[in-house]
Amino acid sequence: MQTREQRAAYMRAFLAQRRENGICTHCGKPLTDLSRPIHPECAAQKNASRQVNRKRRNKEGTCSECEEPRYKGTLLCRRHWTIQRDARVKLVEERRTQGLCTRCGFHPHSGNAEYCAECFLKLLCHKLKWERSRWVELLALLDKQNRRCPYSGRLLLIGDNASIDHKIPLDRGGTNDLTNLQWVDYHVNIMKWYRTDEEFLADLYQISRFLFTKD
Numbered sequence: 513m514q515t516r517e518q519r520a521a522y523m524r525a526f527l528a529q530r531r532e533n534g535i536c537t538h539c540g541k542p543l544t545d546l547s548r549p550i551h552p553e554c555a556a557q558k559n560a561s562r563q564v565n566r567k568r569r570n571k572e573g574t575c576s577e578c579e580e581p582r583y584k585g586t587l588l589c590r591r592h593w594t595i596q597r598d599a600r601v602k603l604v605e606e607r608r609t610q611g612l613c614t615r616c617g618f619h620p621h622s623g624n625a626e627y628c629a630e631c632f633l634k635l636l637c638h639k640l641k642w643e644r645s646r647w648v649e650l651l652a653l654l655d656k657q658n659r660r661c662p663y664s665g666r667l668l669l670i671g672d673n674a675s676i677d678h679k680i681p682l683d684r685g686g687t688n689d690l691t692n693l694q695w696v697d698y699h700v701n702i703m704k705w706y707r708t709d710e711e712f713l714a715d716l717y718q719i720s721r722f723l724f725t726k727d
């Protein structure tokens with residue numbers, strides 16, 4: 513009889529093999545887009561069936577992975593909770609040492625971040641209260657700026673110095689609308705602080721005039 517751990521190890525090796533061969537981890541058919549280990553439609557299908565099971569177990573108040581009762585304050589039984597926590601810690605550590613995004617595990621780190629550019633932008637979407645799928649719009653905005661800071665001209669790198677700025681700050685009536693956003697060098701963004709675009713430029717003008725044209 514195989515133990516649970518043996519079965520899990522077998523499954524991991526099996527999936528790793530598929531990944532290596534460019535085969536969808538779900539259906540086993542060849543992938544056309546190698547940037548993901550699963551067909552988009554397979555991912556959707558897998559997700560849908562998981563959701564159905566989760567919903568049912570949620571209603572029954574059992575672990576969302578099995579039929580056991582829940583461990584206090586979590587959605588999982590004690591066994592699954594422990595397994596998931598340990599696996600998560602191990603996985604993150606492995607990905608970190610391999611230079612892979614600790615979130616998706618698929619793309620390399622971007623800049624100094626432990627995330628890839630895509631995951632970084634998806635997290636940013638969350639902060640902006642956007643749908644995660646809109647991360648491409650943030651990337652397009654960066655490209656539209658030629659990946660440069662509009663104030664300093666510095667090259668912007670996601671996960672390093674690229675930070676999103678609200679032209680009109682949120683607490684001064686600005687919105688999270690794309691038209692109110694721009695990519696700005698992180699240090700410049702700190703200097704800009706609560707100022708609008710115009711106020712910041714006026715300050716910069718005064719500073720540079722004072723410093724460089726005194727004579």
Ligand SMILES: [Zn+2]
Pocket residue numbers: 536537538539540541550551554
């Ligand atoms: Zn597939």
Ligand SMILES: [Zn+2]
Pocket residue numbers: 575576577578579580588589590591592
């Ligand atoms: Zn369980």
Ligand SMILES: [Zn+2]
Pocket residue numbers: 613614615616617618619627628629630631632
């Ligand atoms: Zn990622």
